[in-house]
Amino acid sequence: MRKPAHVSETPATQFLKAQGVPFTSHPYAYEEHGGTRVSARELGVDEHTVIKTLVFEDEKAKPLLVLMHGDCKVSTKELARQIGCKKIEPCTPEQAQRHTGYLVGGTSPFGTKKALPVFVEHSILSLVKIYINGGRRGFLVGIEPSVVRNTLNAQSVNAALRG
Template sequence: MSEKTPVTTAIRFLRLKQLAYTEHLYTYEEKGGTAVSARELGVDEHCVVKTLVMEDEKKQPLLVLMHGDKEVSTKNLARLIGCKTITPCKPEIANKHSGYMVGGTSPFGTKKTMPVYMQNSILALEKIYLNGGKRGFLLGMNPADVKSSLNATLVNAATD
């Protein structure tokens, strides 16, 4: 693909932190999710990490980083972080908190600073692919760099 990669807020954040990443453009498909991006990049969907904007019972937003082929147990996550409930934000609310459009949400350079919770098994992967701040644009990174740059809390909140 000869298209020029975008310079998003996420890219600016990573450059500022001097973190290594690779850029991967692909043809975005509405409602395709991580299955499409994994197929387009030729990688295992387990290595594609989705960034989910959720909120607690007080409407306080938070980010969850989860394997593309797994779902978040919001009940387990709430218990782990000491909340009554955790629910996914409506797309328009998620967009407002993150500054990104759903389908292009990056955990880097969000509009609002939010706590980040990362599925602990992500750290076992050699390389992960997360959204670069635009639909159809993923970044390949070392998961330890992701954890440290976001000050992410490790959790085990994946459903089986």
């Protein structure tokens, strides 16, 4: 039996431990531009249970996080309508890193540099377990979906587009 790879602490795992949240560590071989397809394949899980942490800005350049299924996209028009904004756009990688403190591909909703509003696709909350970035490229944590609502005060939205 192979010994599991050691993963050093990240701001995300420090946050989860401080909150008393049980989680499992899942390091994998990161591939540039591989996304959730690669992490799901490497972990042997359904891509629908691998959750992306996406950084957006509203029309006033205020940042926000959206948690979305790995096999779905965000309808920015629908998201803006549901949260009362005129427009929502993805941040550039540089803006995303500045807002969260994480590199794109390693962005976690936990332990961000500054507190950001978090929106979670409603169907994520009905899954048994989710795999979400642990604060480093090639590292996911397994948690119960209720953790995002309970620790981040995440608001539920319905903005998923398949594919």
